[in-house]
Amino acid sequence: MSTLKHKGKGPQAMTANELRDGFNVWLDKNLDWTRDYENSLRTEDQDLIDRMQLKAETDEAKNIVVGTYFIDVEPDTGLPARYREKFRVNGPSYDTADLLEAK
């Protein structure tokens, strides 16, 4: 569920889904959306966090993304803290489509 109210702990990243294609995206350091979590901005800087929030609200209103929310990031690994969010970063561990592509 989209919740912009950020009550997170530690470093934060901003995530959403692309409106058209549905794919998961994160804000990068230029405050553009990236499908690659590696390139995402993860920060504890409150000013940056405020700008991320503003950008998310703006792009949601502009119908570029849907369901924006902050996620907690593990300071040591840089990965999302929540298990579910780790999955959103990695994609399915199994997908029949991958087997078809491998063929």
Place this chain on the structure above:
Amino acid sequence: MYRYDEFDAQFVAERTKQFRGQVERRLAGRLSENEFRPLRLMNGLYLQLHAYMLRVAIPYGTLSSEQFRMLAHLAEKYDRGYGHVTTRQNMQYNWPKLPDVPDMLDDLASVQMHAIQTSGNCIRNVTCDPYAGATAEEIEDPRPMAELIRQWSTLHPEFTFLPRKFKIAVTAAKKDRALIKAHDIGIQIVKNKAGEVGYKIIVGGGLGRTPIIGQTLREFLPKSELLAYLTATLRIYNRYGRRDNKYKARIKILVQETGIKEFTEQVEAEYATIDISDIAVSQAEKDRITAYFASPDFESLENEPAGYTAELGSNKAFALWAKNNVAAHKASGYAIVNISLKPKELAPGDITAEQMRITADLSDKYSFGELRTTHQQNLVLPHVKQSDLPALFTELQKAGLASDNINLITDIICCPGMDFCALATARSIPISQAIAERFADPERQRTIGEMQIKISGCINACGHHHVGHIGILGLEKAGVEFYQVKLGGDASEDAAIGKVTGPGFSQEELIDGIENMVELYLAKREEGERFLDTYNRIGMAPFKEVLYA
């Protein structure tokens, strides 16, 4: 097979056109997500963990070859080459893109299909015995009744905003292949003492976070009173069902809190106020619907023709497949063929576009162009000549569709879990694959015999784990998946909810534990006992002991 009348066709076309407009307005920014979300859900479109997901309704699990080819087309053109058969006999696509969805719905409409009422607090797709119209066990084909309910419930003005979703399942055989006792309403076609055909109505079953086995609301309802009686029942639910708490909003909670006796009295009192003739469907209309489900023109054939029995004798692989995947047909010389979607290499219920097309062709060649999806996430060719079975088997083998594991330990029901589902707490597909791997030896599977393992990736229980002989629920704590085990569930006419064994396991411990329990069963079983029977006879304690060893 049922074909839409003009009203249906026009309605679906209008609905698709409407949705196209809504998608356009959404993409152009004239609809916000808050406005759009209920609209897309009404058309079967979810936003999942990684992408959109489209759920296509397959009314009562019956498909024509033409429709199945269209599902293949959608998989190929708009998705990533495959689809997923759900436990409610529907088809899900995991990777559609929003701008494509109206085209998908148009394509579906061209073969009389849609995605309406696959979501939301309405009466959902009616599910049905996949052997309907083919098994000698049934009193009559339950699909005309299912179709009648579909027509009645589609966009029913009074029942479009129920306290919560509402699921109906129907069967006409004693042997329950539709899980009628785990639905909001289950309907069984029965005969009374006078030999009249009517309905037994079960109410208040369900899985989810509060699993409950349905109870009998009416032992015998005359046929002509069905819609009126359903109306009365839905009215009581609509009036008294809880809207304050989503988790207590299903009819099962209302029935439980009211008590079946009082609930029945309420329904009967409401029923007494209804003028049956207001809702009754004319005989002509019933005949019209029933005609669509008329049996195909079966030839008069001998059972067990020579070519078939010779092949049974000479081809071991064929014989094993036939023994396990083929069921008796009502017409002499014919058979019901189960196609397993549980090969070791694919996720349970997944089928590639190519396999869909091949199956559609095979159904044209061997089964009057008809096929079925099952809640076990498999397929059925309902009407195959026994003399064609060897040729069909060979073609299924070529397509990777000849797994002979129906109802065995690797015929696992499994929801998408954390690999796809936004609500999941843990993965379920890798668990089913690890079990399939551990019990890969077909000989061993046959030695174990009938065994139903069912896996859900969260408490919503889409994978039916409550009614698995072994049920598995995926949970997560501090970033680590773990799996809780239930034993003794039963999805048959003797439906029962399994009991939790205790604390959960890691994946590796779980697979070892299952193997230990299977070994215990093999050591303890008496003549003819399935795992479930042995469990019911000796109880949980010995199984628990080896599970936690």
